[in-house]
Amino acid sequence: MKEMEQSIAASEKERILRESCTQNQAKQSSNESKHQEEGQTVTKSQMLSSDAEPDHTGTPALLPQVLGTGVAAMAQMDIGGIFAYPGVTLPQLMDKTSDDLVFNTAQAALFGSVIYLGAMVGSFLAGLPMVRLGQRVTLLIALPLSFASWIALALAPSAWVVLTARMVQGFALSLTASSSNTYVAEIAHSSIRGRLMAGMELSRQVGSLLIFCLGVSSLTWRQVALTTGLVNTVLPFVGLLLLPNSPRWLATQNRPDDARRALSFFRGHNYDTDKELEAIISQLQKSSGKQTNVLQQLQQIREPAILRYVVVMSFVLFFIHFNGASVLPAYVVLIMNTAQVRMSSYVAAIAVCLTKIAGTFCFGLVIDRINRKPLFTATSLVSALSMAVLGSYFFDQTHGGYFQHLEWLPLLCLTTYAFFSASPVISLLRTELFPTAVRSTVVPILYTTFFIGAFLALQTYPYMAAELGPHGAFWVFTGCSLTLIAIVVLTIPETRGKTLEQITEMQYKATRSAQ
Secondary structure (H helix, E strand, O other), rough: HHHHHHHHHHHHHHHHHHHHHHHHHHHHHHHHHHHHHHHHHHHHHHHHHHHHOOOOOOOOHHHHHHHHHHHHHHHHHHHHHHHHHHHHHHHOOOOOOOOOOOOHHHHHHHHHHHHHHHHHHHHHHHHHHHOOOOOOHHHHHHHHHHHHHHHHHOOOOOOHHHHHHHHHHHHHHHHHHHHHHHHHHHHHOOOOOOHHHHHHHHHHHHHHHHHHHHHOOOOOOOHHHHHHHHHHHHHHHHHHOOOOOHHHHHOOOOOOOHHHHHHHHHOOOOOOOHHHHHHHHHHHOOOOOOOOOOHHHHHHOOOOHHHHHHHHHHHHHHHHHOOOOOOHHHHHHHHHHOOOEEEEEHHHHHHHHHHHHHHHHHHHHOOOOHHHHHHHHHHHHHHHHHHHHHHHHHHHOOOOOOOOOOOOOOHHHHHHHHHHHOOOHHHHHHHHOOOHHHHHHHHHHHHHHHHHHHHHHHHHHHHHHHHHHHHHHHHHHHHHHHHHHHHHHHHOOOOOOOOOHHHHHHHHHHHHHHO
């Protein structure tokens, strides 16, 4: 009996010990599960925190921005072709032995300059479609108009049809210039905006080179017009059909979802665009809200922070033509003939064009690595020096002839000027300095002053050269270059490496501190 009681007590003790072990294991398991859940909670919290503050310092996709710029750049080739067309076709049109149309002196003068009259009108009106329809749709309107004008040139039965077609080309050119540059500036990330805008300048020079190459071939002026129209307008039109609108323009139209999709297209799907879009919308709200029509934008332009730079850039864009920027490409053949050198004037014109392309390419590589104002100062000083030396060559031509054996000097001065005047700084500032809320209205206004300056510079150069002599005209160009340096350095802020929204905020702060 006693043995049985001891056996029962031992069994009971073993059961209690087993239950105690089981409870300890359950408690330990429960603690481990709790720690696991806490760890998962921390991890989830970290993930949410990471999502709430995404890293926007990464590099956005490059290819979509390059493709968008490439399409707009093809439209810029058309601008270069329109500018260069008279330089290679006027000799045919003034050939009195030709069986085709023959121009008199007045018609020949209008053939080169009438595009600027059309461009003035187009620039004045360009703000309407750019604000209401956007830059991409404005380009889709301008390109067929330009194509039609090239076809009219190719089939023109009279001189007045040719001149009318050239005026229409000027109108289309102004729409293309305003909308394509603004489109690229608004889709480009701040880290590569300078290089992409330089690509636009390069494309325009390539369009001019294409005209020169066609001009020295056996093609007639009608065939050159037809070829240029097909190459420079059809391809960019098709490309634009496949691209979205500018995300910044979409934001001004109160379409944030479309703006997000467009921004995602140009930055890539792996780049979080929320912070960039938030900055765009925030800047629009600070700039008196979303300005959806031209009248509202014109009213906002009167704000001191905006009006100041509208006035400054209008003066710069008008005055820049009087440093030789538009005169030299148009009169390079005449200048080389006046220099009385044995080199072919047309070969010299092609050399100047190729040099300008090389300059545009080189400055495109460094534009995002060098501050805007020092780059503009250095290139303008070299350009001014080249004009001063060229003026001295022509002065010596009539006052001693000591340098006349240096027949290479005029071409060296012209190519040096072409290379260093290719800096895209002014083209960049034209779009960078103004808020998204008013950019579609301001840029056409600036182009209006730009084309007025070009028209007056081209019309006054022959009279200036006649009254002051070629040397006097080039010395005037030198003085204008130096004046432009002073204006840009003293009045315009540095913009390299800043987003368009940061530039606008910087200007508002500077205006408030000055008041």
